[in-house]
């Protein structure tokens with residue numbers, strides 16, 4: 001079945017495949033540029049099956065992962081705020097964030113390098129100051145130091161994606177949910193996008209299908225992993241609220257690894273916006289565990305006995321205020337590139353662009369990554385230097 005033939009044989013200028021974190025924003029940023037966009041989502045925006053489920057995501061500006069990331073984080077924050085205004089609900093909560101580790105660790109050196117590159121207002125803390133200002137973090141390895149990023153916070157991923165998809169629709173994008181793309185077929189004039197029910201002719205495609213990018217662009221080096229997320233309650237009589245335990249990435253006393261997370265977000269609405277209430281503390285490990293998932297469709301969504309033992313031990317070693325047995329668990333998918341950076345922009349295929357390569361830290365940037373994808377598609381200069389995210393860096 002062919003769909004309507006609206007413009008010289010094309011159904012739309014651009015098809016966006018996958019409306020998760022990056023795709024919903026790419027569709028929004030394309031539509032606001034006047035581009036005729038059609039977006040395809042196999043489930044619905046804000047679904048629990050890709051890489052963006054789990055109630056919260058950490059936001060940091062002094063990004064230890066690369067000194068090129070702070071301008072992307074700040075642009076992303078502006079766009080999250082714009083989405084908050086259009087959706088009429090809070091999506092981002094600034095809490096500040098604490099990195100703790102040895103002075104020569106990637107956590108500390110990477111954070112300071114990103115801060116130095118953009119003159120960010122971070123604070124260096126010694127162990128005494130950490131223990132005084134953040135007693136929940138008082139257990140540390142000897143010699144550990146801290147860096148405070150006052151611009152850090154938490155985002156609500158599912159709600160943010162729903163808001164971006166709604167903004168895309170409001171700007172004129174056609175959004176097809178429950179519609180799985182099964183193939184993209186480029187030819188000399190354009191691209192045929194096949195779903196299980198219809199086919200569409202478009203001029204360009206943005207592949208933003210997260211862990212499923214390999215279904216369309218198998219040459220890109222992206223490895224999906226099954227990851228388990230875990231939440232923890234405060235012990236009776238103890239507080240591990242977000243103001244005591246704000247966003248963190250830190251070393252673990254007596255262990256050669258690190259953990260990330262944030263404290264309990266109380267449900268009472270007194271200290272936090274209504275929408276942010278009711279989340280237990282979230283703590284995750286730096287390691288992904290031995291859970292590869294070559295085909296995201298085949299991943300095991302059940303968390304089995306024993307799978308949370310390691311994170312339980314790390315929480316017990318670090319946070320005396322938390323019950324070490326998780327109060328909740330779920331699975332999610334992380335998709336890694338070899339250098340831990342995203343895949344944003346043109347591919348080796350003419351007219352095919354990509355936005356993905358999560359590597360465990362893309363959500364905070366997703367609204368701005370969607371904008372970078374949109375700028376690549378329309379041939380507009382990027383708002384910041386994004387050469388380190390060029391998917392063709394792996395081609396050589």
Ligand SMILES: Cc1cc2nc3c(=O)[nH]c(=O)nc-3n(C[C@H](O)[C@H](O)[C@H](O)COP(=O)(O)OP(=O)(O)OC[C@H]3O[C@@H](n4cnc5c(N)ncnc54)[C@H](O)[C@@H]3O)c2cc1C
Nearest residue numbers: 018020021022042050051058181209210358361362363364
């Ligand atoms: C456990 C965990 C913790 C994380 N913590 C953080 C954090 O604290 N901070 C941070 O910044 N980042 C974090 N990340 C990373 C971040 O959440 C992900 O990188 C990001 O959400 C991925 O977004 P995406 O748009 O690439 O993919 P997704 O959001 O997964 O979107 C892909 C979409 O494409 C759709 N799709 C796939 N195939 C098709 C098809 N054939 N047809 C139609 N639709 C299709 C999917 O259904 C999905 O909705 C974390 C990731 C995980 C897994």
